[in-house]
Amino acid sequence: MQLREEGYFQTSPIIPDSMLQEMRECIEIVRRHGFPVMFSLVYDVFYSVFSYFDSILTHILGSEYKLIPNFWVYYIDPTDAGKGFEPHRDAEYVNTIDAHGMPTVLTLWVTITDATPLNSCMYILPKDRDPQYNQAIHDLKTNANQLALEDIRALPTKAGILSCWDQYVFHWGSRSSKRAPHPRISYAMYCQRGDVDPVDNAIIDMRNGIDFKTRLEVICKGMHRYSYLSVQSPDPRDPLLSFLERHIANLKNV
Numbered sequence: 001m002q003l004r005e006e007g008y009f010q011t012s013p014i015i016p017d018s019m020l021q022e023m024r025e026c027i028e029i030v031r032r033h034g035f036p037v038m039f040s041l042v043y044d045v046f047y048s049v050f051s052y053f054d055s056i057l058t059h060i061l062g063s064e065y066k067l068i069p070n071f072w073v074y075y076i077d078p079t080d081a082g083k084g085f086e087p088h089r090d091a092e093y094v095n096t097i098d099a100h101g102m103p104t105v106l107t108l109w110v111t112i113t114d115a116t117p118l119n120s121c122m123y124i125l126p127k128d129r130d131p132q133y134n135q136a137i138h139d140l141k142t143n144a145n146q147l148a149l150e151d152i153r154a155l156p157t158k159a160g161i162l163s164c165w166d167q168y169v170f171h172w173g174s175r176s177s178k179r180a181p182h183p184r185i186s187y188a189m190y191c192q193r194g195d196v197d198p199v200d201n202a203i204i205d206m207r208n209g210i211d212f213k214t215r216l217e218v219i220c221k222g223m224h225r226y227s228y229l230s231v232q233s234p235d236p237r238d239p240l241l242s243f244l245e246r247h248i249a250n251l252k253n254v
């Protein structure tokens, strides 16, 4: 299958339009009030949508799959200044490929609006075109500097598609453009097999739902991981950093 050979796959559109519209409204409301769009994760729709992913995740990760609370919400403005994350491998957890070549940890990326080359769609280097992929499984700092440009694949992606890749595939969100007709809105998280040890400090069983307190802790964790720590040398006495760390510590397995 494509996941084993190329390290990623995409579904056809599987999320109903009404749900996509609700997600977009939630994100726009939070944004309009001046809060980081990560705060839209307080709303139910971002979790109830998992019912559409269940059979796919069960097929790949087994029926006991769990959510790793490592979320990010993207709102890439349709301007020349907008862009997604720079080229990287997710590479947070070492050696998450099993003996059959299948990932035990999966990145899930959900497009809420169409992602196109004009509004920062994803670009990916398929793993079978990446001479450094195998090294990256064991060495998370492995760069990708031996690629051929023609091996880079653009992934224009319709809204409502679930895209998945493993921890070591090299990918990025491209530069947006003022010519883009709308922003690129999406969100991402990780899932892992339930029959292997948790790779992070907490795992969540989606089948029980996620309570409000846990949602807020998930937001703190995402903001700490992807936003706050990008600041150079944060002062450890910084009250915001302390706040985020306190609530990440509260995030137990649920």
Ligand SMILES: [Fe+2]
Binding pocket: 085, 088, 089, 090, 171
């Ligand atoms: Fe990524």
